[in-house]
Amino acid sequence: MQPAEPTDFFSFFGLPRRLELDEPTLEREFYALSRKLHPDVYTRASAREQAWSLEKTSQLNDAYRTLKDPISRTEYLLLLEGIQLDEQSKTATEAARAAGVDKKQTVPAELLEEAFELNMLLEEAKMGGVNDDLREQLVTTRAGLTARLNTMQEELRAAWKQWDSGDSEATALMVDVLNRRSYLRNLVRDINEVLHY
Amino acid sequence: MADDRVVGIDLGTTNSLVAYMASGPTLARPDEPGKGVFILPGEDGSNLVPSVVALDNDNRVLVGNAAREVLLTSPDRAIYSVKRLMGRGLEDVREELRLFPFHLAEDLAAGEVLRIKLGERTYTPPEISAQILRQLKRNAERFFGGTVKQAVITVPAYFNDAQRQATKDAGRIAGLEVLRLVNEPTAASLAYGLDRKQNGTIAVYDFGGGTFDVSILKLKDGIFEVIATNGDTHLGGDDIDNLLIAVAVQDIAGDLKVDARQHPDAIQRLRRAVIDAKIALSSQEAAAIEVELPGNKLYQRTITRAMFEEMVQPIVERTLGPCRQALKDAGLTAEEMDEVVLVGGSTRIPLVRRQVEALFARKPHTELNPDEVVALGAAVQANILAGGSAETKDMLLLDVTPLSLGIEALGGVTAKIIQRNSTIPASATEQFTTGVEGQVSVAIHVLQGERELAKDCRSLARFDLKGIPPMPAGLPRIEVRFLIDANGILHVSAREQRSGKEAEIQVQPSYGLTDEQVENMILDSFDNAEKDLTERQLIESRNEAATMLSALVKARRDGAWAMLNFSEQRKVDELEGQLRQSLGGTDFHYIRRSIDELNQATMHLAELMMDAAVSSVLRGKNMETTDVGEGPAAPHPIGKAEFS
Numbered sequence: 103m104q105p106a107e108p109t110d111f112f113s114f115f116g117l118p119r120r121l122e123l124d125e126p127t128l129e130r131e132f133y134a135l136s137r138k139l140h141p142d143v144y145t146r147a148s149a150r151e152q153a154w155s156l157e158k159t160s161q162l163n164d165a166y167r168t169l170k171d172p173i174s175r176t177e178y179l180l181l182l183e184g185i186q187l188d189e190q191s192k193t194a195t196e197a198a199r200a201a202g203v204d205k206k207q208t209v210p211a212e213l214l215e216e217a218f219e220l221n222m223l224l225e226e227a228k229m230g231g232v233n234d235d236l237r238e239q240l241v242t243t244r245a246g247l248t249a250r251l252n253t254m255q256e257e258l259r260a261a262w263k264q265w266d267s268g269d270s271e272a273t274a275l276m277v278d279v280l281n282r283r284s285y286l287r288n289l290v291r292d293i294n295e296v297l298h299y
Numbered sequence: 300m301a302d303d304r305v306v307g308i309d310l311g312t313t314n315s316l317v318a319y320m321a322s323g324p325t326l327a328r329p330d331e332p333g334k335g336v337f338i339l340p341g342e343d344g345s346n347l348v349p350s351v352v353a354l355d356n357d358n359r360v361l362v363g364n365a366a367r368e369v370l371l372t373s374p375d376r377a378i379y380s381v382k383r384l385m386g387r388g389l390e391d392v393r394e395e396l397r398l399f400p401f402h403l404a405e406d407l408a409a410g411e412v413l414r415i416k417l418g419e420r421t422y423t424p425p426e427i428s429a430q431i432l433r434q435l436k437r438n439a440e441r442f443f444g445g446t447v448k449q450a451v452i453t454v455p456a457y458f459n460d461a462q463r464q465a466t467k468d469a470g471r472i473a474g475l476e477v478l479r480l481v482n483e484p485t486a487a488s489l490a491y492g493l494d495r496k497q498n499g500t501i502a503v504y505d506f507g508g509g510t511f512d513v514s515i516l517k518l519k520d521g522i523f524e525v526i527a528t529n530g531d532t533h534l535g536g537d538d539i540d541n542l543l544i545a546v547a548v549q550d551i552a553g554d555l556k557v558d559a560r561q562h563p564d565a566i567q568r569l570r571r572a573v574i575d576a577k578i579a580l581s582s583q584e585a586a587a588i589e590v591e592l593p594g595n596k597l598y599q600r601t602i603t604r605a606m607f608e609e610m611v612q613p614i615v616e617r618t619l620g621p622c623r624q625a626l627k628d629a630g631l632t633a634e635e636m637d638e639v640v641l642v643g644g645s646t647r648i649p650l651v652r653r654q655v656e657a658l659f660a661r662k663p664h665t666e667l668n669p670d671e672v673v674a675l676g677a678a679v680q681a682n683i684l685a686g687g688s689a690e691t692k693d694m695l696l697l698d699v700t701p702l703s704l705g706i707e708a709l710g711g712v713t714a715k716i717i718q719r720n721s722t723i724p725a726s727a728t729e730q731f732t733t734g735v736e737g738q739v740s741v742a743i744h745v746l747q748g749e750r751e752l753a754k755d756c757r758s759l760a761r762f763d764l765k766g767i768p769p770m771p772a773g774l775p776r777i778e779v780r781f782l783i784d785a786n787g788i789l790h791v792s793a794r795e796q797r798s799g800k801e802a803e804i805q806v807q808p809s810y811g812l813t814d815e816q817v818e819n820m821i822l823d824s825f826d827n828a829e830k831d832l833t834e835r836q837l838i839e840s841r842n843e844a845a846t847m848l849s850a851l852v853k854a855r856r857d858g859a860w861a862m863l864n865f866s867e868q869r870k871v872d873e874l875e876g877q878l879r880q881s882l883g884g885t886d887f888h889y890i891r892r893s894i895d896e897l898n899q900a901t902m903h904l905a906e907l908m909m910d911a912a913v914s915s916v917l918r919g920k921n922m923e924t925t926d927v928g929e930g931p932a933a934p935h936p937i938g939k940a941e942f943s
Binding site for chain 2: 156
């Protein structure tokens with residue numbers, strides 16, 4: 103994801119590069135800018151103005167979509183700061199390939215054991231189908247993972263606070279949370295696939 | 300100013316409508332027709348124009364109710380539900396062809412735009428749709444007494460790029476500048492929201508003749524922001540009809556030993572009968588079906604509402620999945636909806652209402668006519684685009700793209716670049732490079748859909764990035780920008796970054812018409828046929844007027860003229876003036892109306908002259924000496940009286 107212009111998405115809304123962001127304010131700004139820029143307002147304007155409106159509105163929408171969501175906002179800020187995420191992102195894969203190295207696989211240490219057990223269960227399910235006992239184990243594991251995902255929101259918010267108060271070290275915390283989060287989400291997705299919901 | 304009118308058009312699978320929103324302080328509630336936002340009726344006074352196009356015995360194009368009559372008698376000379384074919388290829392419609400009597404051109408190749416046989420010629424779906432649009436345009440022009448050149452046309456929210464492009468092409472072929480394509484459920488929300496100016500979330504459940512859509516919107520101070528949309532472009536009342544027909548065909552084969560499928564006209568009668576029964580069952584507990592079959596056989600059957608509901612339950616249930624997905628995408632629960640709005644004729648079915656009510660746990664809104672609400676909403680959007688009025692000045696629609704946009708990546712997987720439910724206009728920029736030294740072009744395959752593999756997604760376009768300067772592999776950096784505009788239509792541009800050279804892009808729409816083809820169709824026979832017809836009617840009406848005027852000049856010299864009272868004479872004088880004036884223009888409708896009015900006003904005069912002629916005949920005088928002029932087609936008022 104890259105800004106279409108040198109200016110970044112935060113400045114598009116006249117906002118400082120901070121992560122704790124008042125969503126109602128962002129929405130209000132988005133609506134106000136939409137009223138000014140949207141192609142509907144330029145239906146009878148010149149072709150040049152229409153092209154300008156289309157361009158600006160698409161940037162506005164891209165900016166709003168990115169900043170509205172806490173995760174994509176965090177990822178975007180890290181990108182602006184020139185920090186690569188180690189997750190299974192395309193940029194990470196391409197960068198690793200270009201550098202001729204194996205992509206770093208981040209299995210969070212705290213999850214090593216759990217992930218190993220879960221993979222055994224998933225393997226079992228794929229081989230012999232899901233019986234009631236297995237289903238129960240998977241459902242329980244999933245509940246645990248989901249709960250952990252929720253606490254990550256809090257971790258992330260704490261990291262935002264640090265960043266917003268000027269601590270540039272907070273980016274490392276954010277990267278860590280996002281990587282663990284993406285790993286957990288993949289596990290949940292794998293369980294969902296086996297359970298079909 | 301008058302030519303600036305922008306109308307709103309609902310180009311439906313079963314019926315189409317045109318509506319207009321008048322600006323001004325007298326705006327009434329939209330459910331009070333005649334003021335504010337209203338449907339422009341056709342010449343026959345009906346608001347709905349059936350989306351049927353047919354040829355009469357003289358190969359003249361008929362649209363609407365007249366075409367529907369042809370469908371019953373000569374089904375091979377009529378086309379209906381053409382919306383199902385818009386923007387689709389041969390491979391997409393195999394299923395469709397089993398259920399619909401579309402006669403495709405025999406020489407169709409895979410990947411080509413479909414062509415349907417009608418009479419001696421074949422037509423693409425946009426050309427057929429253009430006929431319907433042209434009829435709506437005429438209806439609007441008749442209503443306003445002036446030209447209409449611009450329109451907002453609605454499309455199912457779940458229409459993909461090709462289907463939208465095809466609709467826009469149809470507009471162009473019909474001589475309309477399509478200012479915007481608006482999603483049907485969103486349009487409906489505009490019609491409802493105009494009246495209610497309140498904040499909250501609404502779900503629009505739009506179950507029409509051929510398509511199903513559901514949209515979740517957030518309304519805030521006049522902003523209509525679509526949060527999520529979902530649907531099925533091949534799920535509608537047509538499916539219910541086809542199911543009922545299939546059941547009846549089975550019945551008939553079993554009970555009467557007749558294979559109804561061998562008799563297209565019998566199928567059409569059956570179709571009409573099951574549709575009538577379906578409609579009746581929305582208000583009655585039972586409905587009778589009676590259809591004459593070849594060999595003097597009669598199919599009779601009574602369907603109860605319970606039987607009907609049991610049969611169509613699986614179809615209705617197919618709408619619930621998209622509803623749940625839309626809610627999930629919106630991050631909202633059914634209970635969080637403040638209002639639920641029903642749109643589309645199929646929502647009249649009690650079972651549908653019950654299902655929606657159960658899903659959202661609240662009574663849905665049905666105040667506006669579900670057949671008209673989309674067209675009314677299109678008219679509101681048309682008003683907004685036309686510069687607006689006091690009523691719409693705060694209103695702004697922010698819609699989304701219903702399907703993710705992707706490109707085919709290595710191994711045939713889809714790499715999504717714009718996620719579904721992104722607010723449009725939306726854009727994405729991707730970097731491409733070469734894989735071989737000296738490579739000067741890169742092939743790109745653009746897809747739309749949610750599936751993982753490219754082959755399971757809708758192919759939008761394949762194009763080559765050309766003119767890349769020869770460089771070692773991997774060195775060129777080609778930046779390709781994908782932009783989905785406010786109509787939900789894709790635009791692509793590219794630039795090679797190292798050389799700064801704008802790369803040439805040839806986007807070949809997968810099942811779309813090229814600009815050139817559309818231009819040709821605009822100029823093509825349909826249009827000319829219409830122009831010829833218009834010219835012929837103009838000439839005929841002028842001839843008629845000339846005859847009439849010369850008859851009137853002679854009639855004034857007749858004794859009968861003096862027997863008219865002063866106001867009768869003045870009325871005739873005034874209408875004579877109007878007719879002479881109308882001849883200065885080329886509007887044959889106006890000329891014809893002037894002729895009719897003058898005819899009416901001279902009725903008494905003609906009677907008096909006829910009486911005089913009769914008495915002179917009775918007195919033994921020669922009829923020829925009582926010259927009443929060369930009347931128009933006798934026995935017109937001031938024409939020659941015919942005696943035998």
